[in-house]
Amino acid sequence: MPASAHQQRILTAGLAVGLVALALWQGGIFVLAVLACVCALGQWEFTAMFRPGPEHKNLRMTGVALGAAMLLAAKLGGPQAALWVLVATFWFLALRFLFRYSADQQNTDFFDELILMGGVFYLPLMLQFCLGLSTPEIILVLLSTAVSDTAAYYSGTFFGKARIWPQVSPKKSWAGSIGGFTGCVAAVTVYGAFLGEAPLPAWILLGAALNIGAQMGDFFESALKRRLQVKDSSTLLPGHGGVLDRIDSLLLALPCYALFKQAVPFFP
Numbered sequence: 001m002p003a004s005a006h007q008q009r010i011l012t013a014g015l016a017v018g019l020v021a022l023a024l025w026q027g028g029i030f031v032l033a034v035l036a037c038v039c040a041l042g043q044w045e046f047t048a049m050f051r052p053g054p055e056h057k058n059l060r061m062t063g064v065a066l067g068a069a070m071l072l073a074a075k076l077g078g079p080q081a082a083l084w085v086l087v088a089t090f091w092f093l094a095l096r097f098l099f100r101y102s103a104d105q106q107n108t109d110f111f112d113e114l115i116l117m118g119g120v121f122y123l124p125l126m127l128q129f130c131l132g133l134s135t136p137e138i139i140l141v142l143l144s145t146a147v148s149d150t151a152a153y154y155s156g157t158f159f160g161k162a163r164i165w166p167q168v169s170p171k172k173s174w175a176g177s178i179g180g181f182t183g184c185v186a187a188v189t190v191y192g193a194f195l196g197e198a199p200l201p202a203w204i205l206l207g208a209a210l211n212i213g214a215q216m217g218d219f220f221e222s223a224l225k226r227r228l229q230v231k232d233s234s235t236l237l238p239g240h241g242g243v244l245d246r247i248d249s250l251l252l253a254l255p256c257y258a259l260f261k262q263a264v265p266f267f268p
Helices: 003-026 029-052 054-103 113-121 124-132 134-159 174-195 200-228 243-247 248-261
Strands: none
Touching: 003 029, 003 134, 003 243, 029 054, 029 113, 029 124, 029 243, 054 113, 054 124, 113 124, 113 134, 113 243, 124 248, 134 200, 134 248, 174 200
């Protein structure tokens, strides 16, 4: 990566970290606002990858609205309210297809609705897990994905030769994967030693689970982009691509953490 692009990458990451830190410090509505913005931008990019062009602007706006409804429901009513919004989303999209099909049977399929439904499952349904976490827990999950990505990037850059999954992501190497895994486990274990009450093996296991989730999330988006023949989800973030390119690891790490927490409660 050229020096200027690397500087852009660091500057953009620094600004993003500052914004998230400010939201976590203020708490409450500020966390919801940042989460809603990230979700809206990510859903816009997700839909645009399938349906590029200004003629599909209304489709993208529909996806953003559905995501906002999901997050608002989860904030006000918890997981049960989010589940009902998910049910309502399906029936809204089913009726949308029904009326479109009634108007034009020859040129109407269910693909647009599947894109929107996929976007709701992929982004707001995953991000709403943040709303049930404390600030230390949110920092933990963000730390795990940030360290996973950073350690993987630099270890892969300096030591990566053998590719781990070239059909999905030609640039990712075994060295990067191992480096990201090691860095994540170390960071989560150190974090847990200072703030948690669970035994040390639980933190090591959590670090491993979060990194595997993060790597699978990264691979999923890479495969999606390759299938759709796009380099980045957008060009919104200089040196990083799009919002979706930055949170792809987080989108699977969050439910991994929530699931792990159910089995091993380690925060008081």
